[in-house]
Amino acid sequence: MRVGVITFPGTLDDRDAQRAVRLAGHEPVALWHGEHDLHGVDALVLPGGFSYGDYLRCGAIAARSPIMTEVVEAAERGMPVLGICNGFQMLTEARLLPGGLVRNATGLFVRRDQRLRVERTTTAWTNRFEEGQEIVIPLKNGEGRFVATPDEIERIEGEGLVAFRYLGDDPNGSIDAIAGIANAAGNVMGLMPHPEHAVELGFGPTTTRMKAGIDGLEIFKSALEAVAA
Amino acid sequence: MAVIVVDVMPKAEILDPQGKAVSRALARLGHGEIGDVRLGKRFELTVEGEVTDALLEQVRKIADDVLANTVIEDVVGVRVQEEADR
Numbered sequence: 523m524r525v526g527v528i529t530f531p532g533t534l535d536d537r538d539a540q541r542a543v544r545l546a547g548h549e550p551v552a553l554w555h556g557e558h559d560l561h562g563v564d565a566l567v568l569p570g571g572f573s574y575g576d577y578l579r580c581g582a583i584a585a586r587s588p589i590m591t592e593v594v595e596a597a598e599r600g601m602p603v604l605g606i607c608n609g610f611q612m613l614t615e616a617r618l619l620p621g622g623l624v625r626n627a628t629g630l631f632v633r634r635d636q637r638l639r640v641e642r643t644t645t646a647w648t649n650r651f652e653e654g655q656e657i658v659i660p661l662k663n664g665e666g667r668f669v670a671t672p673d674e675i676e677r678i679e680g681e682g683l684v685a686f687r688y689l690g691d692d693p694n695g696s697i698d699a700i701a702g703i704a705n706a707a708g709n710v711m712g713l714m715p716h717p718e719h720a721v722e723l724g725f726g727p728t729t730t731r732m733k734a735g736i737d738g739l740e741i742f743k744s745a746l747e748a749v750a751a
Numbered sequence: 752m753a754v755i756v757v758d759v760m761p762k763a764e765i766l767d768p769q770g771k772a773v774s775r776a777l778a779r780l781g782h783g784e785i786g787d788v789r790l791g792k793r794f795e796l797t798v799e800g801e802v803t804d805a806l807l808e809q810v811r812k813i814a815d816d817v818l819a820n821t822v823i824e825d826v827v828g829v830r831v832q833e834e835a836d837r
Contacts, residue, residue: 579820586817615820622823624761629768669765669823695766 523548523746526563528593530555530584534571535606535718542718543567546742555587565602565646565745566593568609570662570716580623580665581611590616602646602745603710607663610702610712618710619703620678621670626663627695635727635735636661636715637689638701641682645708646748648685650740657737658727659715661693666714668696668703681706686713709748717741753802755810758828759819760791794818795832802831 525543527550529536540550551563560566573584584590590612597603597618605613613619626632637658640651651657670678675697678684686702688694694714702713717738720726726735761767767789774788796810807829814826 578818579823582817582820614822620822622820624765624823625768627766627768629772671764671822674822 523564524551524562525549525565525567525742525745526551526553526560527567527569528553528555528589529569530571530573530587530612532571532573532575532584533569533608535569535716536571538716538718539567539569539606542721542738542742545721546739546746548742548746553589555584555589558588558592560589560592560596565748566596566604568593568603568605568612569718570607570609573608573612576665579611579615581608581613581615584608585612585615594618597705597710600707600709602748604647604741604745605710605712606716606718607666607714610714611665613710613712619705619712620674620683621668621700621703623665623714624667624669625665626667626693631662631664632666632693633662634660634693635729636693636701638686638715639689640685641687642685642704642708645685645704645711645744647704647711647741647744649747650744656689657740658720658729658735659717659738660719660727661715663694663714666696667694668700668714670697678703685711686715753798753800754832755796755798755802755807756828756830756832757794757796757810757814757818757826758791759794759814759824760789760827761824765823791824791827792818807831 527539543550640655688699692699704711720735720738729735770789
């Protein structure tokens with residue numbers, strides 16, 4: 523499978539995402555925000571970073587990039603689209619996902635190995651997990667607090683759109699400890715923690731052994747099964 | 752030339768940690784009479800020529816679509832800045 527990883531001005535984790543795609547057994551395809559061309563990829567990753575220096579709002583300017591016209595069309599056709607951190611912020615700004623992400627309740631930038639509970643396995647990106655499974659993935663953000671109006675939260679929870687919840691202390695003060703959500707169809711998913719930083723022994727979060735966590739790899743492998751299915 | 756001012760504020764129900772930090776700093780500096788502080792954004796859009804109703808309508812749409820994210824923020828004002836204000 524060919525997985526496009528889009529680079530925006532200020533993106534930081536595009537190379538890590540490409541590497542994660544490769545380690546999951548797929549072919550990464552570097553895409554540029556200024557083009558109107560997805561180069562025939564089968565799935566898309568919007569990686570983390572600080573596109574446009576977080577000017578205006580996190581992900582706001584990137585969400586209106588030329589390539590986003592094609593991303594929105596592809597998402598509406600059912601292509602798997604994964605937004606990580608800044609990419610999640612872009613997906614909410616593009617209205618592909620509900621809610622929004624604002625400054626952490628503590629006002630602090632948080633970096634930690636984060637425990638998560640997998641809430642939903644009926645998405646293109648989580649179908650290799652068990653419902654309720656606990657995973658550990660690095661988290662690093664200053665504006666990761668998921669918010670939405672009470673009506674919208676009721677709809678999100680009612681339709682079971684939440685994909686991941688924080689376990690232990692909520693690092694951001696997100697409503698209902700929401701760490702990631704997917705659309706109703708399950709092809710578009712966004713999460714604040716970084717699965718691309720938990721894909722290789724010796725370089726992941728510390729779990730049972732030092733830096734041994736590779737739970738993120740399952741997310742990149744999931745997309746293949748979704749397309750093959 | 753004219754300047755159109757757009758004011759955007761975080762929604763009232765959303766906690767504003769920046770405002771909270773400023774409020775605490777003011778209290779520390781001895782301004783205890785000041786309670787809650789909220790921070791918003793002010794955009795100044797310079798336009799050529801006259802400001803017509805159609806243009807103001809266009810700016811209101813830009814404010815809702817781009818300048819603010821109405822999921823988390825409200826556009827609280829769109830107005831033409833008078834010469835005397837500049």
